[in-house]
Amino acid sequence: MKIDYIGNRLKMCGLIMLCFVMCCQHVRAQSGKVYENQKFHDQVGVVQLYPVLNVGNEEMETPIIPIGQTTDLMLRFDMLTVEYENLQAKIIHCNADWTQSVLNDMEFMYDYNVFDIRDYEYSINTVELYVNYWMTLPKVKRSGNYIIQVYRDSRPDKVLFNRRFVVFEQGVNIQPKMRSSTSVQYRVNNQQIDFEIAYSGLQVNNPMAEFKVVLRQNNRWDNAIVNLRPTNVNRAASKLEYRHFNSENNFKGGNEFRFFDIRVHTFRGMNVAAVKNEEKRLDAFLVRDKIRSQAVYSQVRDMNGAFFIATNESGARYLEADYIHVHFDLISPETNDEVYVIGAFNDWRKDDKSRMIYNRQTLSYQASALLKQGFYDYMYWVDSDNPYWFENSYYQTENKYEIIVYYRGFTDLADKVVGYTSFTSEF
Template structure:
């Protein structure tokens, strides 16, 4: 009997270890197929900027989320999607589908249209996110019909409850070293409406700048717990709650290709493709802060201003980046919401010693784009500079998992802008 018991313990431990290893994948906003073009997931709020808004909605889901993407193919492909419930760190939770979905977890993507009069042929697909039962982090995973392992893209979204109140504040860094370059987010959360046993352990917070996940602050610990007022405070003094303010974003306009848009120096086109060469940029590393325009905090929107053209006539353009500066030993990237802030081979720039500049190409749909140059090293803002006065958008996500809970709930959300 003892040997059988040991065997069952061994098997249980082995299975638990295997599950842990299997579920350790961190789900990102990613494209897994070169045919995937522009991907957007946004709330349908019927405003002009809805496409630039973060995919975050309340649990009552009076606002719907729309997933829209292009496949750069000539023919329609039968695609399906499924929803993955995640923990606060974007690993898969242990919840079964039936615990967070009202429907069977296979959704056919039936809505599509073909591009019209474009050099780059594409099929535009869209679907509304299904209703969910629980708040939390979610990922929509799109794959080819009947082949859930043949994933073509993933996108994150968040559903939240407003069970707590968040009192956010913004200021220049309290650290003397970073006072001119960093922005500090101080805040407090009040959990009076919740039955909380151990608030210091049961709450987790995530801070984001400009809807970015690549530089988000995870696992920020509270500095105090006022049990009498049911309030956790997060007021740090060693830059734990600091972001580089960065600079106002660079931008370009490729809504038209029959003449040059803003910050486009040349347009080349033939029957097969269009190339837009951006005006040569220079390093802003020694610049002073200046806000000459209201930027989009790194975002973009799709639009064509060609005479009489419709949305489906927005073409894809090969955009050429050109940063004239001396070479650095680190890798350099052109990033923004248009490529999910990814520092990878497709966003990496190559140094041209003859032109003494970093150069690269991205295939982008007609529209208006913010971007920045990122150095993959100790000083990522080497070519942009960083100022505490820069206008940025911040949000605070508060997660909660009680002693008996199997997954993290999102119990609070706040969004605000830094004001120079």
């Protein structure tokens, strides 16, 4: 009788502990915080996260890799400080909406989830002193959305920056089709993505509810298309069709990106009007830009909004690439909407640092950014119903697209990434 009593008490304690753990996980999952590519300190310089492919300009590739393969992800960043600092990193597993999942570290990591960043080098012969750090990201056990978070002094509350990456398994087959918009009013401006997902390799009970898809343009998360519902479910063939007719799967084609070259600061690079060299500061003033809303489409080879770091100074090495204050100037009448200059160089963020201020003396919008020497794409964005008002939008514009397929079965605690494909629009 006493043994039964003790056994029941142990079962009750175990049940209470299980409920406590599940409640903690539920609270964490319901916190609602969305993790983004973001810097939290002005001392953080350029940050790059990319797959190690041993090809030219691999740092411009998107940080999306297959699980169980030999492809590594490299994190490289600068701290605008004089001395080396004690920095650590950790990995956060996220759901499809980039909120933290309920999984504990042991369920997606092979190692203890704290990583000291020990590889670093000091800048050489630069006006702006910095320390360059790098690390190869640890392998993970399962597919999904992830955040690499870097912080100071073993203090996870002193976060310096976040960077997103995705690990996928190929459990479905994706068949995309690129076309101009089927909506008459958007036909000359928009690009449409129709696609099918074949999921015969998965045990799916409710395909309408268990799959989520994300469409991305030019490695951007800020204008990604989410929450698309299938237009047809063929259960017999294990296939989902996405063929929308109300522009739900449309992107603005946009225009070819503007660009500038600051690989050299001793003379003017492409689209640089003037360079100012001082003892403690370098400035580059770009050629004054004009509105392109009335121009006709002209195909120009660009980098789809990306950038790469390099210096062409005579005999200079990577660690001699300096930081330059780049000044943007857009000739335009003043509008009632906020105007931003964006690109991969500032994570496409529309915030105070990318907001342009109207100068009534020069009749132009102006902004500046501290950027490392290299080659950069950029565009002007209007916070309105017509964000491409300065740039115009054409269905013929060449863009890179990606489709990411997420899946969560009835018994799964977090979203998996079961499919991924990328392709380029060509008309």
